[in-house]
Amino acid sequence: MPAIRKTAEEAMEYIRSGNTLMVGGFGLSGVPLKLVDALVKTDLTDFTVISNNIGTPGQGLGKLLNTGRIKKAVGTYFTTNPDVGTAYQQGKIEVELLPQGTFCEALRAGGSGIPAFYTPTAAGTELAAGKEQRVFDGQSYVLEKALKADVSLIKAHKADDLGNLVYYKTARNFNPLMAMASDLTIVEVDEIVPKGTLDPEAVITPHLFVDILVTG
Amino acid sequence: MYTQEVRHSIARRAAQELRDGDIVNLGIGIPTLVNNYIPSDFNIHLHTENGMLEVGPSPSPDSVDPNLINASRQPISELPGASYFDSGMSFSIMRGGHLDATVIGALQVSQAGDLASWAVPGRTVLGVGGAMDLVVGAKRVIVATTHLTKDGNPKILPSCTYPLTAKQEVDVLVTEHAVFHFSEGQMTLVEIGEHLTLEELKAITPAGFGVHPGLTVAKRKEAIH
Structure with missing residues (x-):
């Protein structure tokens, strides 16, 4: 079945206030900027946002933050946007900080039917405080829970009609993992090509993970 | 305050710790300078955690691609044989023990090899x-780090006072004055700059360390400041 095609504005109809959203990208590379801008223009609010960064000041998710619509941010590196620190200090948002490898694995687990996993990362550090730790073969591991979302907003390079995705260089980053870990996946792409024209060996995200396509 | 010469001196010495054929991830700060000092006859394969192997040098300003960046969000280029992968694969490479080495900066290092590098x-x-x-x-x-903070305070301590990045994971510590090795919770001096004595080094290094019987004295005149 072909993926549903919408404009960025129309695609926002699938999002509800209070949703948990995953948003792809590392820095501003691989962020679905058109989708984020369309989200900023809605009246929707109270989001838990799972994303490596919360944009930069006034850019990408930084816009959503500055309009007071993020209730909680889950990610690894919010230092790129000092506005996150300010909002946190003022008690306007909750923040959950994870090591980046733990963040990725939590996304992968979330999309793979694995509720939690043990990782050596952060064992013996403040980021493991309050988390279950267990020793395997003499090494300490931390129990981390999977991440899942209602909706993911991701960026890919090309899609075919079915929604098979290929990515572009280091803009791939968290996008394929988020497509797996959300109930509904909205993808911003540079181009949609006919079914059968993407090399099947090059497809990174099979179409079954993709629901809605928006051209950028 | 440290000069660029000191930072380059540390990077040059840290590069000598790499081995031909290594898969390497370079952290931000002084470690990014290491790339300038890799011996030309070495094949070092650079990994960046945002999803690429065979990272090439910074491109000329007219060929910058905003979607080809390293983990410091700086533009990079692609060497022949490059591959791209998602962040999950990238961290499997890292956490799974598939990197031969990383060169990383530090706020503090303890004599047991604990590292503090992310929070104050x-x-x-x-x-x-x-x-x-x-x-x-x-x-x-x-x-790879300066021996002291920019305010002149010690960084190499009996135990870290800042939040840890990891416990007992440091193998080698390179500063402008010395090189230390870590094994089973013990720190050993293996190289000292000829510009200072062991007593002078101990005076700026609160951490307890042994001295390797084959201690090397190295010429590091650019480190004097």
């Missing part, structure tokens, strides 16, 4: 990034 007490720090995974996973962790 009393300040809200909302970024940890990939450092914890890198240090836990890489086969060799080479810390």
